[in-house]
Amino acid sequence: MTDSKFPRSTKIVATIGTATDDQNIIKKLIKTGVNVFRLNFSHGNHGDHLKRITYIRSAEKEMNANVAILADLQGPKFRIGAVKNESKVIKGSNYIFDKNPEIGDFKRVNLPHDEIFKSLSIGSNILMDDGKLKFKVKDISKDEIKTEVVVGGAIKSNKGVNLPDVVLNTSPLTSKDIEDLKFILNQEIDWVALSFVQKLKDVEEVKKYIVDKAGVIAKIEKPSALKELNEIIEACEGIMVARGDLGVELAPEEVPGIQKEIILKCRQAGKPVIVATQMLESMIETPSPTRAEASDVATAVFDGADAVMLSAETAIGSYPLETVSIMDRIITSAENHIKINPGDGPQNLRRENFIYNAVSRSAVSLAESVNAKAVVAFTASGNTAYRMSRERSNLLLVVMTPEINVKRKLSLLWGACPFFSKVQGYEAAIQEAREIIKNKNFAKEGETIVVVAGMPFGISGSTNSIRVVEI
Structure with a gap:
């Protein structure tokens, strides 16, 4: 008879990267408590990912374990062009986004995305560099977007752009995503995560490619997705609360309540939900988390999330095994607390005639x-x-x-x-x-x-x- 500890209920998703790109480390991660391995297709090539899939499946067989693999598509990312060093913009000044490929400066920058020009309207907000800079649209022509700087700072080359007020008329799958999907669907992959879901049609389009070869997880990181949240949950097999971009495009005080709402809706629908981004962020560089991070993980457990996710902490961090171990301890402690204090755990669901x-x-x-x-x-x-x-x-x-x-x-x-x-x-x-x-x-x-x-x-x-x- 083999001894076995009572398994915890909340699962751990860990991202594989350069810090964990080794079969022995993957075996240790499984032993420490990882249930799902995430492959981030924003980084690495198909050869890198194939090697990681082989490592995971070999470790699973050798250890007689049970692990899933989640392939996370990059999705459509919008970035500005190159900018001269030391370019800064000042609050209240004018700034132009245009289609000119020349290097940008403190007056203008290249924005090589026609769909943005077609979708913006006067009064729309443009966020840059994870929300560090903010611009308000004053005028739009075929080749120029004139803005006023609302929050100034340094402009750096190739930084990402977020558009919180706009639903872009663009495919949810880039040409890179389609090539990645062709690779993914020929591997032993269990889940595929779709980035930057804006609307129900995005999920429906992707499901035509995947059919039943993997479960589709819609990443909720755009405010527009919240307008069709019930329909998106119904259409896919799972949801990820991707708080990074969601926190950029929404006011930070709104994110915790939205997280609770999404978790409850997913539970009601019987769909797994992952809470992701910056859960133990400080452990990228330090061997222990902040108390706020520990509370963040525990809150997801108290709310009834199916899983909590580690991103850079295990992909490029200095303490991947320690991070998984501490997350396991936080989850176990929170679940033990719920057993003693049931009122602090997930709330009861609405009764259905089903x-x-x-x-x-x-x-x-x-x-x-x-x-x-x-x-x-x-x-x-x-x-x-x-x-x-x-x-x-x-x-x-x-x-x-x-x-x-x-x-x-x-x-x-x-x-x-x-x-x-x-x-x-x-x-x-x-x-x-x-x-x-x-x-x-x-x-x-x-x-x-x-x-x-x-x-x-x-x-x-x-x-x-x-x-x-x-x-």
Whole structure:
């Protein structure tokens, strides 16, 4: 019998980069608590990513672990051209964005994006360099955008531009994204994240490329996406609260409330939600986080996020293993606090007249009433697991699936502890689950579990059966 600690419910997503580009380090990251590895396609080439995928899948097999891989597309990025050194703009002065490719200065700069010229209107705001500079549009012609400097400072070459008031009439996929997708969809990738989603049509366009080869995660980092948030959540398989660009385009005081709203809406819809960006940012260079960062991670846990994400901390940071270890400790501490103080945890969901969700809710209630040690969900598609997870119960959620790709995808799901099912038939599957639970020390002989499944057994699309089983 192998010993196994009770798994934590909130998952950790870690970005692979130059600091973690090594199979031994990847194995240590899995051991330390990483559930999902993120490949950032804004950096590196296909050869780099193929090597990392090979490392991850080799480590997963060697360690008999279960990890998912998330490919994060770069998306459409808008940047200014080159600028002379020491170019500064002063509040109240005029500044021009134009199509002239010559080097810019304190009076003008090249903005080589026709779609911006077509979409802006007088009064629109232009943000530059992660919001450090701000300009208000005063006049627009075919080749020039005349602005007034609202927040001045140094202008640096090739800095990014954000347009918080505008929905750009542009494809969500660049030519680079399309080439990256061709590569991604031929690899063992479980999730694809779509950057800079502006509207529902962006998600729908990308899903035509991906079909069912991977789950689509819409990154919410544009204020315009909030206007169609419910529809976007419905259309995709998961959501990422990408607070970096969202925090640039929105007032900082608005982001925490929006984060809570997105998490709750995703839970209600049964879709996994990741909270990302600057969670333990100081650990890029220091071996311990600030107390504010620790509170930030814990807040995401208290709100009921499925996962919290590390970006530069593990991609280029000096302390990747320490960062994952501390995040694991913060999550575990927050979850233990919720067990003692349930009122501090995720709020109860709105009740729905939907049979499959009602079965899942009843299974949790039954399991708590009979003091069951775990709820076991049998699922071919993963849907039963998503329905069970949304309840955010303190009970262990063991998921049995005959599909390896479903098993991996569920690494992202709150509370899910997925296993590969090798047998056919309801009774045989229950016996298989019993053996796994005993071997993992999740329950002892004589204790009970509650089994949730769809009948007829093995057919996707139904969650309609509950059974109490003794180990």
